[in-house]
Amino acid sequence: MTPAARTQAAIDLLDAIIGAARDGGASADVLIARGFAARRYAGSKDRRAIRGLIYDAIRLCGERPESGRAALLALAARDPALAATFDGSGYGAAAIREGEPVAQAGIAPMWLMDALASSGIDAAQAAALLDRAPLDLRVNRLKADPAQVRAELPEAADIPGLPDALRLPADTQVEATEAYGVGGIEVQDAGSQIVTLAGGAAPGMRVIDLCAGAGGKTLALAAAMANQGTLLATDTDRTRLSRLMPRAQRAGVSIVETRLLNPGRELEPLADWTDSADVVLVDAPCSGTGTWRRNPEARWRLTPARLAKLVETQARLLDVAATLVKPGGTLIHIVCSLLDAEGADQAAAFLARHPHWAAAPLALPAGTPHGSGMRLTPLSHSTDGFFVAKLVRA
Numbered sequence: 001m002t003p004a005a006r007t008q009a010a011i012d013l014l015d016a017i018i019g020a021a022r023d024g025g026a027s028a029d030v031l032i033a034r035g036f037a038a039r040r041y042a043g044s045k046d047r048r049a050i051r052g053l054i055y056d057a058i059r060l061c062g063e064r065p066e067s068g069r070a071a072l073l074a075l076a077a078r079d080p081a082l083a084a085t086f087d088g089s090g091y092g093a094a095a096i097r098e099g100e101p102v103a104q105a106g107i108a109p110m111w112l113m114d115a116l117a118s119s120g121i122d123a124a125q126a127a128a129l130l131d132r133a134p135l136d137l138r139v140n141r142l143k144a145d146p147a148q149v150r151a152e153l154p155e156a157a158d159i160p161g162l163p164d165a166l167r168l169p170a171d172t173q174v175e176a177t178e179a180y181g182v183g184g185i186e187v188q189d190a191g192s193q194i195v196t197l198a199g200g201a202a203p204g205m206r207v208i209d210l211c212a213g214a215g216g217k218t219l220a221l222a223a224a225m226a227n228q229g230t231l232l233a234t235d236t237d238r239t240r241l242s243r244l245m246p247r248a249q250r251a252g253v254s255i256v257e258t259r260l261l262n263p264g265r266e267l268e269p270l271a272d273w274t275d276s277a278d279v280v281l282v283d284a285p286c287s288g289t290g291t292w293r294r295n296p297e298a299r300w301r302l303t304p305a306r307l308a309k310l311v312e313t314q315a316r317l318l319d320v321a322a323t324l325v326k327p328g329g330t331l332i333h334i335v336c337s338l339l340d341a342e343g344a345d346q347a348a349a350f351l352a353r354h355p356h357w358a359a360a361p362l363a364l365p366a367g368t369p370h371g372s373g374m375r376l377t378p379l380s381h382s383t384d385g386f387f388v389a390k391l392v393r394a
């Protein structure tokens with residue numbers, strides 16, 4: 001492909017990504033993969049270049065741009081070599097016209113910048129939310145040990161405070177390693193690993209991962225429990241949950257059971273767990289403001305109305321979880337968001353609704369105290385952004 005044709009392909013894919021962000025459609029990664037499947041003529045160098053242009057444009061534009069072309073023109077305004085590819089040749093991007101719309105550069109939509117600022121996230125912290133994330137691994141001690149993995153991946157660096165974690169440059173291919181093949185490593189952000197430790201899950205306990213998804217944290221809980229005890233993983237998303245058991249088998253985890261929940265009727269299949277869990281982890285559905293490093297277009301999806309709906313669901317899920325925790329047991333509230341509405345304020349509202357519960361101090365390898373919990377940020381802790389609170393039943 002010519003550079004001009006690559007630019008046009010990036011514009012076309014950005015149009016699809018912008019539309020999906022507006023209408024709640026597929027993620028940028030999925031749309032890019034589909035776009036490449038339909039463009040078999042694009043070689044690996046073309047794909048890398050197009051993908052790079054798309055993500056540079058997404059990172060640059062804080063507000064959802066009106067078109068893919070407006071987004072790439074914003075990038076071209078800072079990059080003369082890219083501007084020169086708008087040459088109108090063959091399948092290439094049309095020449096730049098005087099006065100055509102150019103997207104605004106920025107970190108996030110203004111309402112979201114205001115919400116972050118009032119949650120204590122200043123401009124430097126907000127800008128770091130769009131940095132490129134490294135590739136973090138969790139060594140699965142049920143199948144491997146860190147020294148073994150390090151021998152296979154000598155470029156891996158330690159992550160302070162996390163003896164089972166290793167850090168590699170972004171884009172490192174780990175799927176071909178023997179450790180990956182035998183279930184000895186899981187790709188998991190260090191922040192995710194840290195907040196999972198908050199529950200203090202240990203061998204022999206009864207633990208619920210209420211919003212388990214495909215089981216990233218479930219597998220970390222199972223490893224912390226040395227595969228001893230009872231671990232229930234639930235979610236309302238059948239597709240995600242169906243990926244959990246094959247992953248568990250590969251990871252050598254045999255203590256996990258999955259149950260599919262109905263939104264709004266989550267407690268119905270959980271009656272046998274009432275008042276009995278040592279730990280319930282609520283890794284709640286959230287705005288994902290802490291994961292923009294991986295999904296920068298997520299900030300084009302969020303609206304005040306979508307955020308309000310998430311906050312409502314989180315509150316309901318915390319109340320559901322509270323009925324499952326035994327006296328003296330622990331509820332862990334986790335969001336990969338830095339908005340107080342989802343984190344500190346949500347935990348405070350829970351405590352106000354539940355007088356027999358209290359926030360307990362957290363001893364984590366990293367984090368900054370925030371509200372009744374702790375916060376992790378890309379700038380301060382080199383992790384995705386998280387809020388975590390430990391809530392204990394009297």
Ligand SMILES: C[S@@+](CC[C@H](N)C(=O)[O-])C[C@H]1O[C@@H](n2cnc3c(N)ncnc32)[C@H](O)[C@@H]1O
Nearest residue numbers: 211212213215216217235236237263283284285
């Ligand atoms: C942040 S993700 C969980 C990620 C997962 N724990 C991991 O570590 O990979 C939130 C999950 O909540 C699930 N969810 C949404 N509404 C729910 C509900 N009412 N009950 C339980 N899970 C729900 C979503 O399907 C999604 O998988």
